[in-house]
Amino acid sequence: MADSARGGIEVEGLVREFKNGPRAVDGIDLEVAQGEIYGFLGPNGAGKSTTVLMLTTLLPPTAGTARVGGYDVVTEGPQVRATIGAALQEAALDPLLTGREHMRLQTALHGLDKGERETRSRELLERVGLAYAADRKVGGYSGGMKRRLDLALALAHRPRILFLDEPTTGLDIQSRTALWEEVARLAAEDGVTVFLTTQYLEEADALAARVGIIDHGHLVAEGTPAELKAEIGRPTVEAVPLAEGDRERMTAVLGRFGEQAGSSPRGVAVRLEGGESQLAEVVRALDAEQIAIEHLQLHAPSLDDVFLAKTGRSLEGAGEEAEPETGETETVAAA
C-alpha cells in the first residue's frame, strides 16, 4: 500500500449492480491521496452517490475492491467508519432536535468522553457559524444552515477522510462559498482528504485538486481541471446576430472555423479548431458577409466542454435517469 493511501482512497474495478437495474457503477478505478480534494463530477444518475455509499460501507460492492484510509470497505467496515466522516446527499437531520443536541448525540455515539463532547460540539458549531442557532430546533434552519450542521456532524470525531455528497446542492451563492472555504481549509490546514461529489462544474473547478468525471457508471476522464481542459484545448466563440434573420448565415460563416457547440437560443457557437488566434478571423469573416453582431464572446474551455468531449453530451441537463434507489439492492446480511 502506498503511504499516501493510508490517509487516502484506493479503488479498483468497483462495480455495483442493482436488481433488475443497470450497473450503477461499472468498474471504477481511482486513487485519492491523503489531504487531496477529489471532485467526483457527473450528472444525476451517473453513479456518484452509489460510489459514495460503497466507499462509506453503507452499500456492499458487487465486485471490485476499495480501501479507504488503508482499510478494506468490505472486510474492515468498522475501521473504515471510524476513519471517515460523511455528509450524504440529503442533510439527514432530526427537525425536532436542536443543533447542539445533534452534536451531543453524534459525539457521544462516536465515543467521545463527556467533557470532550461539549468542547468539540461548541468548537464545531462555532467553526461552521451556527453557534448563534445552536439551541434552535433544526426544523427552523435554512438549507444552508442544515448543510453546515451536516458538515459539523461529519467532523465530530476528527475523521481523516471526508465524503461530501453534493454538499451545496440547492444552496445560495453565499452559503455555497462559505462551505467551499471551510472544505478548502479542512484539506489545507488539517490534512483531511475530501471526496466531493458534485454536479456543479464551478464547484469542482474551484475546490478540487483533481477531478474524476463519471457517466453511466464509468469514469470517463480524470485529472486536474487544468489538465482536462488542456486536453480539450479549443476555446469556443459564441456570437449573437443583431438581426434574427442573419442567424442562418452566421451559422454558415462560423461553421468554417470549427464544429458547432452549445449556445444561447439566439446565438451561434463553435469550437475554434485553430484556437484563440482565430478570433480576429471570425470577426473579419462576419464583417465580410455584412452580418452585424450584437454580442461576441470567447469562452475558455470548461469542464462542461470536457464532459461534452468525453460523453457527447453537455453536463447541464444530462442526468435524465435517476440513480437507482439503494432500497432495491440485493439483500446482503450485515456483519
Place this chain on the structure above:
Amino acid sequence: MSSSLRNQVGQLARRSILRTLRQPAQIVPAIVFPMFLLAVNAGGLKDATNLPGFPTDSYLTFILAVPFIQGALFSVMNSGTDLARDIETGFLNRLALTPLRGAALLSGLLAGAVVLGLVQAVVYLSVGLLAGAELAAGAGGALVLILLSVTITVAFGTIGLFAALRFGSGEAVQGLFPVFFVFLFLSAMTLPLDLLTTDWFHAIASVNPVTYLLEAIRSLLIEGWNIGQLALGFAIAAAIGAIGMTAASSALKTRLVRT
C-alpha cells in the same frame, strides 16, 4: 451491559424521549381518543352488568382496561413512524456511520414508548378513578397496573419498529393500526370471555392474546390480586415483546447493510 452500549442506549433514549415530548400530536390523540371511547362505552353498555355472571356492578371499571390496550396500539404507530421517518430521511444512515450497535438503536427507540406508556397509564387510571371506577388491588395494584401497561406498550412498540424496518415507510406502519384494532375488537373487550356466547367469536377471543392482556388488567381493577392472570398477562406481553424485538433485530440487519 458494557459502558459504551449503555451510553449509546442512553443517548438514543434521550433523543426518543425528547422527540415524543416535542410532538404533542403524538401524545394528545393517544390520551384523548381512548378516553373518548371509554366515555362512550361506559355510558352505552352499562346495562351489560345485568347479565348473569358479569364480574362487577360497574361497567366503567370493567371497560377501563380497554384504554390501556388502545394506548399501547398508539405506541406501535409512534415508535414505528419515528423510525420509518429516520429511514426515509437518511438519519438511520447517519447513525449507521457511527459505531452504534443494533441493540442500542432498538432499545433507545423504545424509550419514547416507555415515556408515552407511562403518561398514558397514569392519565387513564386517574381519569377512571375520578369517574368512579374501582381499583380492587389498591395502591400497590395501581403501580403494578402501570408497570403492566408500560410493558404492553413497549411490547407493541417492538412491532412498530419491525414494521418500520421491514417496509421503511411511515404509511406502512400506520397501515397496521386498523389491523391491531381488529385484534382488539375480536377480543373480550366489551364482555368477559365466558359471556361471549357466539361460538366463532368466543373461539377467536379465546386464542387472541389481547383477551388475556385485558383480563390481567381487569383482575387488578375488579378482583384484587389474581397472580395467575397477572403472570399470564406479563408473560404474553413479554412474549410479544420478545417476538417483536427478534423480528426487528433481523429486519435491522437487512436494512443496515453496512459492511
